[in-house]
Amino acid sequence: YAMLLANRHQERLFQDLPGKRKEQRGGQETLVDCPFCGKEDHFSYSSQKPVWRCWSCGESGDWITYLQKRRGLDFKEALLELAQAAGLDLAGLEQDKAKYQAYTRRADLLEVAQSYFKDCLVDSGNKEAYQILEYLLARGYQVDDIVSMELGAYVDRRGLQRQLEELGYSQDEIRSSGLLSKGFGEDYTLAMLWRDPAGRPIGIVARSILPDDEAKARGVHKYSYSTGLQKDQGLIGLTTARGSSQIVLVEGILDALYLSSKGLKVVG
Numbered sequence: 001y002a003m004l005l006a007n008r009h010q011e012r013l014f015q016d017l018p019g020k021r022k023e024q025r026g027g028q029e030t031l032v033d034c035p036f037c038g039k040e041d042h043f044s045y046s047s048q049k050p051v052w053r054c055w056s057c058g059e060s061g062d063w064i065t066y067l068q069k070r071r072g073l074d075f076k077e078a079l080l081e082l083a084q085a086a087g088l089d090l091a092g093l094e095q096d097k098a099k100y101q102a103y104t105r106r107a108d109l110l111e112v113a114q115s116y117f118k119d120c121l122v123d124s125g126n127k128e129a130y131q132i133l134e135y136l137l138a139r140g141y142q143v144d145d146i147v148s149m150e151l152g153a154y155v156d157r158r159g160l161q162r163q164l165e166e167l168g169y170s171q172d173e174i175r176s177s178g179l180l181s182k183g184f185g186e187d188y189t190l191a192m193l194w195r196d197p198a199g200r201p202i203g204i205v206a207r208s209i210l211p212d213d214e215a216k217a218r219g220v221h222k223y224s225y226s227t228g229l230q231k232d233q234g235l236i237g238l239t240t241a242r243g244s245s246q247i248v249l250v251e252g253i254l255d256a257l258y259l260s261s262k263g264l265k266v267v268g
Contacts, residue, residue: 001198049199110201117152129153148261154191178226203229
């Protein structure tokens with residue numbers, strides 16, 4: 001997916017869709033007419049991630065799902081078409097469909113969890129969530145910045161589990177996602193996603209907002225990463241910096257998220 005996004009394959013994949021193309025969010029998303037329900041200007045595809053969605057009929061998925069739904073390809077046929085477009089040779093490569101489905105389902109679970117965290121941060125009357133919001137505002141971020149950076153408050157572990165279970169995720173899936181990592185929702189409450197080069201979530205980064213002296217006394221580090229997260233599989237800001245001839249490398253995760261949200265080609 002990363003190679004295809006770098007080559008703007010989404011423009012070729014969706015080129016036959018009707019309607020005048022309308023760019024949104026600084027060119028990160030494009031709106032056209034939906035090929036499934038026909039609703040004008042309601043089918044959205046991303047230039048940063050291999051995903052699409054109709055905001056009218058609710059059809060959505062990644063590019064493999066699109067090829068399956070729109071053209072009736074099976075999984076292997078869709079995968080082969082995208083691999084060939086990327087210039088990859090699949091000869092001798094065994095693609096495990098179950099592994100792919102598990103990967104995307106875990107990514108979807110993490111996306112849902114972060115949406116829950118974001119709602120907690122800006123819409124909740126929770127005292128702990130408000131303290132996180134105050135912390136961010138005191139650092140100079142505006143509410144619009146916080147929303148653009150996709151920051152969230154991990155302050156209600158039971159509420160999170162309840163919502164995920166209501167959406168059909170099992171306890172095993174929730175545990176294996178890393179969302180219940182030690183200290184999450186307690187010492188580490190400011191949550192953000194870590195994404196792979198294709199923009200899919202692969203883990204959660206959580207930050208402590210404790211004062212430095214208290215954090216040191218309690219042995220709490222600044223950041224904690226969800227169990228199983230392999231940081232070398234992605235970088236903050238990589239999806240927006242893709243294809244640039246020059247990028248700026250920064251150390252801080254929040255710095256990378258903030259500058260990327262402003263359209264700068266930054267990774268951290």
